[in-house]
Amino acid sequence: MASQTFYAYVVAAIVILTSFLRLRRRQASNSQQQPAREPRPFASVPPEQLPSHIQSLLAELPRCVILQTDVAAFQQAVDYSWSQQNREIIPACIVRPADAQQLGKAVAILKREHDRRSQAGAPTAGLFAVRSGGANPGIGAATVQDGVVIDLSLFCAVTPAADGSTVTVGTGAKWIDVYKALDEKGLVVVGGRNSPVGVGGLILQGGISFYSPRFGFTCSNAVSYEVVVADGSVVTASASVRPDLWRVLKGGSSNFGIVTHFTLRSLPSAPLWVGRMFSPGYQHAKALAAWHDYLEHVSSGQPGAFDENAAGPILSFVYVQSIGLQLIAIHLVYTEAPEDNKWPAHWKQTGFPSLWSFYRSSKVQSHTSAVQQLAVTSPAGTRHTQGTTTIRNDAETIAAVYAIYRQTTKELRHVKGLLFPFNFQAILPGWMNKGDPNVLGLEGCTEPLIIIGFAATWTEAKDDEFVRSTIRRTIEQINAAAAARQSDHPYRFVNYCMEWQRPYEGCGEENLKLMREASRKYDPNGLFQNGCAGGFKLDMECSKA
Template identity: 50%
Template sequence: MNSQLLISISATIVLIVIPFVVMRRLIPAPGKKIQASPSSMSPNPTKLCESLAAALPDSLILPHQTEAFTQSLNSYWAKQEYNIVPACVVRPRTTQDLCTVITILKHEHDEQVHAGTEKAEGLFAVRSGGHSPVHCTASISGGILIDLSLFNEVIPSDDGSSVAIGAGNKWMNVSKVLDARGLAVVGGRNSAVGVGGLTLGGGLSFFSPRFGLVCSNIISYDIVLASGTVVTASESNNSDLWLALKGGSNNFGIVTRFTARAFPATKIWSGFLYMPIFQATKVLSAFHKYVATADSNGSDTSAGDVNAAGPIVCFSYVQAIGIQTIAVNLVHTSPPAKKWPTCWGRSSFSSLWRIWSTCKVRTLTSATDEMNALNPPGRRQLFATITIKNDPATITAMHSIYRESIDPLRRAKGLVWTLVMQPLLPSWLQKGDANPLGLDGVDEPLILVSFTVNWDKDEDDELVNTITRKAIENMEAVAVRSGTAHPYRNMNYCAQWQKPFQGYGETNLRLLQETSKKYDPDGLFQKGCVGGFKLFSDVDS
């Protein structure tokens, strides 16, 4: 056989096989779950656990109930959360049960504040889906963990215009029910993400181009306040609280139910294009071009298509085999039966050379399951984020900083280091209800730039966190110098050391703080509840 032909065949095999191997590494096997041992747990229930057990004996899980307790610890997405052991887990069965829990916790909080003890800070944590990688967002060491998993109803209204969604659901539960009924809500894009955290943090959806952010499509919230009472917050009742919950996180109480707007929906077209790293420059150019025209009325056929979601562009370095690759997620929520939707078929992405594509018509559940499969539970995790304007030089600089950060991370075992870019368009932000995110005045396309990082060993935690923070700081500095920085930080993508509420603006922050003082005057959810970004302590410079 001709030697040149052999070389060509060999090169083709390498180009095809290696990316397949890379993507296998990008879908890691879930890490081994910890097996909680008595030595790692509180040997005896605390006085507060005993009070809760007396009031709700069927709702409490204590450390000596090894199987149930371990199962609770292992339900977190990020591996680092497995090792944070509460004194007990309380799993309320009804809203009244939760009111009882909060009444007991508030009494303890007030007593400790009166006694001047520091224990008043950090009595309890609340877990909806447990998908955040931020330390102790939904976990607590030695305190009370409130597990909302039994608040799992998904109930469409008779006319299909709304859906009541329990706060303990994950989005997979919601989409499975609604897929079967030909309905959808503006909800999460990853099936394993919890409804509560995503929605209270703002939330992006495949349906955001049509209807706006997740938080802007919530009709009402049922919420247990620090007083132990339950109220409904809507546009006509407790409207200040209703507004504050659209991005205000867990600072006002515990939401038990979201009533979301619903709409008729069919299957969607969704998937990933997988490309070799030498396509990076072309991918960045295609991304910038799409974002620049998607909200316009120009000649680009993608312009103004409210069913086109994305693109989400991901650059990944896989430490185990030392290879980089690219994945681009494209979605269309009202597709033709078989072929590519026109907006994507005529976009620059369609002409890029790729290894393979998973794009096809499928259920929403299938699309969100694919997102989840790329980063399943059981590994150490980290997010961090900034927001920039759609400037090509700044976009290129973000990618350069990502690449320059790879070398010092090569020794982090099992590392998958991913840079994600996705648009946030003005038209999306003008749809749905108002919110306090500070984005109502946006008049040009923005880009959310974030890191999604996972790795194997706790010995590499400091290295990964340090390099990620340095990369974000370098990105911020470049954007500021270029005049392309934007203060918004998507709370759901923030690292623990970031301050998303600062990006909401002074007026919105003051509104949130005043609402907190009105509905939680003694600060139970500012100091007694650990986790989440706080309205007072997490906004100082």
């Protein structure tokens, strides 16, 4: 007993030390000199010698274009990207429209350039990129070297309907700002769970919310969209107006146009119960068993097993290079806070409370503060990557996946400043098809799925390729291990995908057909398939202008 108590004190001290080191690293990141910037070939080019499409943007949208010669404004706009690697990708210029009409002009100009290049047989790739929140750490996810970045940060208004049933949100808003604005109105939406994440990317690619067990994916709760399509026109997509476009925007990302505003269903806000546990790494077998048993039970169909107020649990194994240890973190949410503020019966009856932990807390808090709480692991300006795959709830596969992760931590343990979370999240049959139909490909799924998510932050640029290639190889190993046990699944949670992944291969032929038909209809010459950098494409042939 005495030795266990001593160990608890030691581990608690480690956690305090880890928090201190993370704070110091964040402070150093903010105060130290920025790394050397990449060369900027357009920094000394007079406007009249810039490429013709940039000259056209300047002529038609003079107050919207930020050139490399506007050093301070340009650097600030580049640094809007969240990950350091994307801040090191330098576009030719940044276009920041203030409304849909200005954006439409910019898209029309880019389409003319795209069509001109297509007719001339010149490359069209990398002409432009679209950036909403800029949080995706994928290389070139929302920026492009020597191209045009369309920055949507001014589309950030949050406008509730008079009756409170819906909220119209600008695509460039951050979720934390959305929730703060809605707090004043006593409302909340089925939105993101992490404060730095932007509205546009999360909704268009799927999105999971604390309220997903009640309402489904975030994308399935968008009532309508305002979209700038390839010819520059501004259109509305809803269940009654352009329903084909409305359907494919629910998971189809930026393949059909640029969404400027989403109208989302809203509901009255209420306090959440949030439970957090931190355990030492040696508890991994018990944590994984509790996870497997929980998913098996809530998907059993037994009366009361599934509870729509229980947000999907998050189980994380976090390797911290600075102390050479792995910690286990469990995050639980219940959207109907108990009056006594104690553990809700749903969570109390699981295996999670019985895990030995050196720290645990439970409290009732606002939705906004719960979202802020999940945003502390990787501050802006860090070197970061992510990746994902999906497995079925098979105990042997879960154990094999964890063993692969442990081997990867050994390979990465010398990477300076490494923080390496390995996350388990669930998609349950009780909610995966709630809300409006989407194109995610889960229509016929009747079993729980596990989203395996990798995330890593580190310090030095020299480790970029090693970390990224190691995580890619790890994902491939997990896929092979799951396939060998027939517990793999083709679905990929697009919000967590690395840029090399091909998530639409798992959405099913019928959904892929719907997306390709919509792309040909609204973007026949392939502006967003071929000219737009970043995002996940539909792998289709497009007609030339």
